[in-house]
Amino acid sequence: MTEDSSTHEIVTAAIVIIGDEILSGRTKDKNIGFIADYLTALGIDLKEVRIVPDEEPEIVAAINAVRARYTYVFTSGGIGPTHDDITADSVAKAFGVGIDHDPRAVKILEDHYAPRGIELNEARLRMARIPFGADLIENAVSKAPGFRIGNVHVMAGVPSVLQSMMDAVAPTLKTGTKMLSETIPAGLPEGIIAAPLGAIQKAYPATIIGSYPYHDGTRYGTNLVVRARSAEMLTEAANAVRDMVAGLTPAT
Amino acid sequence: MTEDSSTHEIVTAAIVIIGDEILSGRTKDKNIGFIADYLTALGIDLKEVRIVPDEEPEIVAAINAVRARYTYVFTSGGIGPTHDDITADSVAKAFGVGIDHDPRAVKILEDHYAPRGIELNEARLRMARIPFGADLIENAVSKAPGFRIGNVHVMAGVPSVLQSMMDAVAPTLKTGTKMLSETIPAGLPEGIIAAPLGAIQKAYPATIIGSYPYHDGTRYGTNLVVRARSAEMLTEAANAVRDMVAGLTPAT
Numbered sequence: 001m002t003e004d005s006s007t008h009e010i011v012t013a014a015i016v017i018i019g020d021e022i023l024s025g026r027t028k029d030k031n032i033g034f035i036a037d038y039l040t041a042l043g044i045d046l047k048e049v050r051i052v053p054d055e056e057p058e059i060v061a062a063i064n065a066v067r068a069r070y071t072y073v074f075t076s077g078g079i080g081p082t083h084d085d086i087t088a089d090s091v092a093k094a095f096g097v098g099i100d101h102d103p104r105a106v107k108i109l110e111d112h113y114a115p116r117g118i119e120l121n122e123a124r125l126r127m128a129r130i131p132f133g134a135d136l137i138e139n140a141v142s143k144a145p146g147f148r149i150g151n152v153h154v155m156a157g158v159p160s161v162l163q164s165m166m167d168a169v170a171p172t173l174k175t176g177t178k179m180l181s182e183t184i185p186a187g188l189p190e191g192i193i194a195a196p197l198g199a200i201q202k203a204y205p206a207t208i209i210g211s212y213p214y215h216d217g218t219r220y221g222t223n224l225v226v227r228a229r230s231a232e233m234l235t236e237a238a239n240a241v242r243d244m245v246a247g248l249t250p251a252t
Numbered sequence: 253m254t255e256d257s258s259t260h261e262i263v264t265a266a267i268v269i270i271g272d273e274i275l276s277g278r279t280k281d282k283n284i285g286f287i288a289d290y291l292t293a294l295g296i297d298l299k300e301v302r303i304v305p306d307e308e309p310e311i312v313a314a315i316n317a318v319r320a321r322y323t324y325v326f327t328s329g330g331i332g333p334t335h336d337d338i339t340a341d342s343v344a345k346a347f348g349v350g351i352d353h354d355p356r357a358v359k360i361l362e363d364h365y366a367p368r369g370i371e372l373n374e375a376r377l378r379m380a381r382i383p384f385g386a387d388l389i390e391n392a393v394s395k396a397p398g399f400r401i402g403n404v405h406v407m408a409g410v411p412s413v414l415q416s417m418m419d420a421v422a423p424t425l426k427t428g429t430k431m432l433s434e435t436i437p438a439g440l441p442e443g444i445i446a447a448p449l450g451a452i453q454k455a456y457p458a459t460i461i462g463s464y465p466y467h468d469g470t471r472y473g474t475n476l477v478v479r480a481r482s483a484e485m486l487t488e489a490a491n492a493v494r495d496m497v498a499g500l501t502p503a504t
Contacts, residue, residue, distance in 0.1 A: 025288030036277030049303035082463040083450035123446030194375030198335035211334040
């Protein structure tokens with residue numbers, strides 16, 4: 001909200017994680033943090049994440065809600081060969097397009113399985129179901145591809161595969177002016193810092209200043225993070241925060 | 253979708269995580285997995301998670317979207333004393349109610365800070381801002397309370413504090429018939445298992461059968477998870493999956 005948007009290009013994104021196993025707690029998600037770091041490094045602002053179950057109406061609704069709002073959407077999960085892998089069909093439905101075995105994807109699977117003497121059975125062929133009009137996303141790990149349709153990138157849930165797919169996708173993404181950040185650790189409780197920090201935020205509206213409290217087992221502290229797209233703005237605001245923390249620290 | 257809902261009570265929930273630091277990747281979320289495990293143990297089905305930035309319109313929209321759909325909503329983050337802590341005000345707005353310093357919350361803070369000689373300054377008093385009509389949620393760790401309004405439970409983002417608040421909230425929750433589960437490890441790729449597994453899912457519609465592939469560094473395998481609210485159904489379907497895996501394993 002306080003971005004200096006007149007001079008910097010803003011590129012936004014959302015993530016949709018698809019999978020009952022995340023919602024049940026059985027699997028602890030590792031993809032949100034990975035994609036978040038990746039996008040931040042590229043200068044793309046992750047604005048929203050949704051985790052939805054393996055149910056077509058939920059997947060369709062989530063994808064349609066976010067693809068209309070953000071520059072890019074990244075999904076994770078549900079593109080394997082089993083009956084609960086319904087992401088590709090759901091994405092086709094969200095876009096109102098057909099879906100069938102894609103000759104390019106079939107060839108990738110044939111080239112992968114044939115030399116190993118593994119049958120390309122009906123279940124494995126399911127992984128070649130790609131919505132009409134989509135481009136494939138290379139999977140350097142286990143070959144079965146992801147795909148991109150419109151601004152939506154559909155990737156696997158297995159972290160190593162998702163990570164290889166992000167590497168394949170990254171060069172195709174438009175990137176914005178990178179959000180720079182500086183962290184100022186403060187061994188002080190938020191209650192002491194809050195008022196002067198709020199004043200600094202007001203004085204530097206082109207920055208976003210956050211306070212992230214922690215408890216180290218014996219006492220509270222907080223990490224103050226200043227973010228800005230302009231290096232000059234960042235330095236000015238971070239210096240103000242640093243001076244404020246230094247001024248308060250001896251007295252405590 | 254395949255739940256045996258005629259005889260089992262279904263209680264649902266959503267989580268809303270509030271915080272730029274999660275979206276930037278700076279902080280890796282630990283609360284989703286914790287709450288997911290907690291709810292599963294209580295017999296409450298977590299159906300959706302949203303992560304939104306520290307922006308009032310986004311928080312209001314997310315809370316209003318999920319509170320209308322699910323039995324319970326749990327939020328995490330944004331209830332501290334700093335300028336970027338805007339969850340309480342956003343929740344008041346979502347419910348269309350006023351907000352002010354709550355005498356019960358002020359007393360908790362006074363009782364906490366006064367004996368320590370710590371000033372209850374304006375910033376700390378911000379933590380006593382509670383929407384009209386809300387009940388407080390006890391914070392056994394650092395005292396500043398969360399609150400419940402309607403079906404929405406507003407909790408801290410610091411994991412230790414959130415965990416203590418979940419303990420305070422749990423006894424007040426209506427719980428459903430617990431979803432039971434059994435995991436059958438299969439050292440076989442999904443491509444072999446998919447067809448017979450799909451047939452078992454069809455044969456046991458009152459169960460939910462998921463396949464969660466992994467790669468252990470050298471080969472692919474998958475964990476097959478059968479879930480059901482009826483112990484008998486669970487046993488029958490899990491036995492069918494176990495027999496199927498055993499039948500396929502020697503041949504590989």
